[in-house]
Amino acid sequence: MSGIEEKPKRVGHWLSEKKAKKLNIAVLSERLKREGIELVPIDLRQPVETQGPFDLIIHKITDLMVAADGGDEQAANAVGRIETYIATHPGIPVIDPLGAVQTLLDRSVCYQMMDDMKFKFRDTEVCSPPHVTLMDSTDLSRKLKRAGVTFPCVCKPLVAHGTKLAHQVCGKVVQLWLSLYAISVYRWQSYSMKLPLKQ
Numbered sequence: 677m678s679g680i681e682e683k684p685k686r687v688g689h690w691l692s693e694k695k696a697k698k699l700n701i702a703v704l705s706e707r708l709k710r711e712g713i714e715l716v717p718i719d720l721r722q723p724v725e726t727q728g729p730f731d732l733i734i735h736k737i738t739d740l741m742v743a744a745d746g747g748d749e750q751a752a753n754a755v756g757r758i759e760t761y762i763a764t765h766p767g768i769p770v771i772d773p774l775g776a777v778q779t780l781l782d783r784s785v786c787y788q789m790m791d792d793m794k795f796k797f798r799d800t801e802v803c804s805p806p807h808v809t810l811m812d813s814t815d816l817s818r819k820l821k822r823a824g825v826t827f828p829c830v831c832k833p834l835v836a837h838g839t840k841l842a843h844q845v846c847g848k849v850v851q852l853w854l855s856l857y858a859i860s861v862y863r864w865q866s867y868s869m870k871l872p873l874k875q
Contacts, residue, residue, distance in 0.1 A: 682712065684709070684712045684713060684714040685712060685713045685714065685731040685732070686713075686714050686716055686728070686729065686730050686731050686732075687708070687713055687714065687715050687716065687730065687731065687732045687733070687734060688716050688717075688718045688724075688727065688728065688730035688732070688733045688734075689701075689715060689716070689717060689718060689733070689734045689735065690717070690718045690720055690735045690736070690737055690758065691717075691735070691736050692736060692739060695736050701715070716730070718733070718735075718758070720737075720740070720754035720755075720757050720758060721754065722757075723757060723760075723761075724757050724758055724760070724761035725760075725761060725764070728761070728765070729765075730765075730768055731768070732768065732769050732770075732771070733758075733761075733762070733768060733769070733770045733771070734770075734771045735758065735770070735771070735772070737754070737755060737758065737774075737777075738777060738781065738837045739751075739837070740754050740755050741755055741774075741777065741778060741781065742781065742835055742837055745781075745835075755774075758774070759774060762774065780836060781835055781836050781837050782834060782835070782836065783809075783832060783833075783834050783835075783836050784809040784834055786836070787804065787807045787809075790804035791804070806823055806824035806825050806826075807823060807825065808820060808822075808823035808825055809834065
C-alpha cells in the first residue's frame with residue numbers, strides 16, 4: 677500500500693423528491709459512502725459546473741424534459757444546464773443518456789424503431805403489434821385499416837411520460853382521445869394479462 681488515500685468517487689444525481697424518497701436516497705448514500713462513493717445531489721436551478729466534478733451522473737429528469745417540451749421555461753432551463761454540463765464533459769458516463777431518454781418519450785419514434793428492427797432482423801422473433809400515429813380524426817377508419825389496426829385496440833398519448841394518462845390505456849373511444857391528444861393506436865396483443873377496462 678502506498679499510504680495515499682483514494683478520493684471518493686463522486687456520483688452526481690438528480691431525482692425528483694418522490695423518486696428520492698422511493699429509493700430511500702439517504703440510506704443509499706450512507707451505504708455508498710462506506711464503499712468510497714459520494715452521492716451528490718445536483719441542483720438544476722444552479723450551473724452544474726460549480727457542483728462538480730463528477731465521475732458519473734445518474735438522473736431521472738423525464739418529468740423536466742416533458743415539461744420543457746411543453747413550453748415550461750424553468751424546466752427548459754434546468755434541462756439546458758444538465759445538457760451543457762454533459763456536452764462540456766463528454767467523458768463522464770450518464771445514466772441514462774439524454775438523447776436515448778428523449779427517443780423513448782415519443783411512442784411514434786419507438787414504434788418506428790420496432791418496425792426498423794423487424795425489417796433488419798427478419799429471421800428473428802421481433803414482434804410489435806400493428807400501430808398508427810393519429811394527429812386528428814380525419815379519415816380515421818381508413819388510417820386504422822391501412823395500418824392493420826383492428827379492434828380491440830389500445831390508445832395512448834404520443835408522449836410516453838409526464839402524466840397519469842401516459843400509462844393508462846383506452847380500449848374503446850379513439851375519437852374521444854383524439855379530441856384531447858395526438859395518440860398512438862395499436863392492436864391489442866394478449867400477453868397473458870388481463871386488461872381492466874374502465875367504463
